Amino acid sequence: MVGHAWDTVVVGGGIAGLVAARDLAAAGRDVLLLEASPQVGGKLRTAEVAGLSVDVGAEAMLARRPEGVALAQELGAAVVHPTGAASAVWSRGALRDLPRSVMGVPLDLDQLARSGVLSPEGLARASTESDSAVDGDVSVGDLVAARLGDELVDRLVEPLLGGVYAGHARRLSAAAAVPQLLAMARRGRLLDQAAALPAATGPVFAGLPGGMGRLPALVRDAGGFEVRTSATVRALGRTPGGWALTVGPTTRAETVRARSVVLATPAAATSRLLADVAPAAAAELAGVEAASVAVVTLAFRAADVPDALFERSGFLVPPVEQRAIKASTFSFAKWGWVRDLDPDIVLLRTSLGRHGEEVTLQASDEGLVRASLADLAALAGITARPVDTHVQRWGGALPQYVVGHAERVARIRAALADQPGLAVCGATYDGVGVPAVIGSARRAVASLTQAE
Ligand SMILES: Cc1cc2nc3c(=O)[nH]c(=O)nc-3n(C[C@H](O)[C@H](O)[C@H](O)COP(=O)(O)OP(=O)(O)OC[C@H]3O[C@@H](n4cnc5c(N)ncnc54)[C@H](O)[C@@H]3O)c2cc1C
Structure with missing residues (x-):
């Protein structure tokens, strides 16, 4: 069946696709968004735990980049900031204050020493920076280890990067994941430059009362475009006037036509959709690996x-500690709005899963809860039985920005440059954080609207 021809179809209703659809509609386009799952939002999602609605995907956004906070405010949502409770890292047998750093490179060596995160030998090594030239892209771990030693990488860089990318410091690209660090390394000594950084002003992170999971519905409800959920796009082909998308189950497949298409899907799905029309881009996308994680x-x-737990916003666990969880966020201590939901209930979450360690997730939901409780008891002294639990699995959720990722993204964009009316966006390209993903959607929209 061939229906109405749309001006633009956006595939994927995560925050990237929603923002692209909204902006294209605002530019006067007739837009349809197709989302495979029953609800929009992708990795932004809330669920009920003990009758209280909380985030089970992303729970914060950088406030230092404007896109996320500005979007929430445009949509009339209040923006809140974490309470200021300090983060910790589990290292060498204790929960220790997380020293201030640029992705593990300390801003203040005395503070690093006081924290006890490193052994005396590790601290001595991290205090004397070795000379090492940096050519081209290099992994964050190799860059920092060459300058400041392996222990700093194992006990600080790994947990910090693991929290954002669920990846490994010695594989993730400095150019793509922490460009600030690479630029500093090219200029000279990391320690001197980190120590000279101006004191931070204003909050680093922001969120929404009720959760980041509210943001997708706010974008959808702002309107201007049509949304179809439970609508998986299976194939994409060229037509004389634009594009034909095959949508829905193979037994009841439907063709949707559009003049232009935005693919706001994860790399693996985008690769499948581009297999016929842009095989070179599809092959590059197939090479982007992704980590699976779970949030309990x-x-x-x-x-x-x-009571002491109310003073901390949570803690990170370096992989060298060989625990099941890689972090725990004490949502009740980090966010005032979570604490206010019900003063008698304390909500917190653990996250599990790093790239290449999918075996951690090959457990039942009960198994993941048990592993979380065992680690919370051992590391944070929480021995109580929970009154409710929720397990959210995110398969292939976090694209790995490995060494060379920025060049790969440039090759993908170059391979799509001769495909008028086709744009890609989402966490694969310009950063995995919510503001960066919104930025990538804006870039896709600009490429379509400026081409006219
Ligand atoms: C557990 C977790 C915690 C995180 N925490 C934070 C955080 O605190 N702060 C932060 O800034 N970032 C965080 N992130 C990262 C951030 O949430 C994501 O990078 C971002 O939300 C991705 O948005 P997206 O639109 O690119 O992709 P997605 O959210 O993955 O959306 C893609 C959508 O495409 C749909 N889709 C896929 N294939 C098809 C198809 N064939 N047809 C139609 N639809 C399709 C999917 O169902 C999905 O809804 C976190 C990520 C995870 C997994």
Whole structure:
């Protein structure tokens, strides 16, 4: 069946696709957004735990980049900031204050020493920076290890990068993941430049009361474009006037036509959709690996949780510690709005799963809860039984920005340059954080609207 021809079809209803659809509609386009799952939002999602609605995907956004906060404000949402409770890292047998750093490179060596995160030998090594030239792209881990030693990488860089990318410091690209660090390394000594950085002003992170998971519905409800959920796009082909998309189950497949298309899907899905029309781009996209993760949310009775925990926003766990969880966020201590949901209930979450360690996730939901509780007892002294739990699995969720990623993205864009009316956006390209993903959607929209 061939229906109405749309001006633009956006494939994928994560935050990238929603923002692209909204902006294209605002530019006067007739837009349809097709989302495979029953709801829009992708990795922004809330769920009920102990009857309270909290984020089970992304729970914060950088406030230092404007796109996320500005979008929320345009949509009339209040923006909130974390309480200021300090983060910690589990290292060498204790929870220790997380020293201030640029992705592990300390801003203040005395503070690093006081934290006890490193052994005396590791601290001595991190305090004397070795000379090492940096040519081209290099992994964040190799860059920092060459200058400041392996222990700093294992105990600080790894957990910090693991929290954002669920990846490994010695594989993730400095150019794509932490360009500031690469630029500093090219200029000279990291320690001197980190120590000279101006004191941070204003909050680093922001969120929405009720959760980041509210943002997708706000974009959708702002209107201007049509949304179809439970609509998986299976194939994309060229037509004389634009594009034909095959949508829905193979037994009841439908053709949707459009003058232009935005693919706001993860790399693997984008690769499949481009297989016929842009095989070179499809092959590059197929090479982007992704990490699977799980978020376990636990609700405890407030009276059962040690008071001291209210002072921390959570903690990271370096892989060298060989625990099941890689982090825990004490949502009740980090966000005022979570604490206010119900003063008798304490909500926190753990995250599990790093790239290449999918075996951690090959457990039942109960198994992931058990592993989380065992680590919370051992590391944070939480021995109570939860009153409710929720397990959210995110398969292939975080694209790995490995060494050479920026060049790969440039090759993908070059391979699509001769495809008028086709644009890509999302977490694969310009950063995985919410503001960066919004930025990539804006770039896709600009490429379509400026081409006219
Ligand atoms: C557990 C977790 C925690 C995170 N925490 C943070 C955080 O605190 N702060 C932060 O800034 N970032 C965080 N991130 C990263 C951030 O959430 C994501 O990078 C971002 O939301 C990705 O948006 P997206 O639109 O590119 O992709 P997605 O959210 O993945 O959306 C893609 C959409 O495309 C749909 N789709 C796929 N294939 C098809 C198809 N064939 N047809 C139709 N639809 C299709 C999918 O169903 C999905 O809805 C986190 C990520 C995870 C997994």
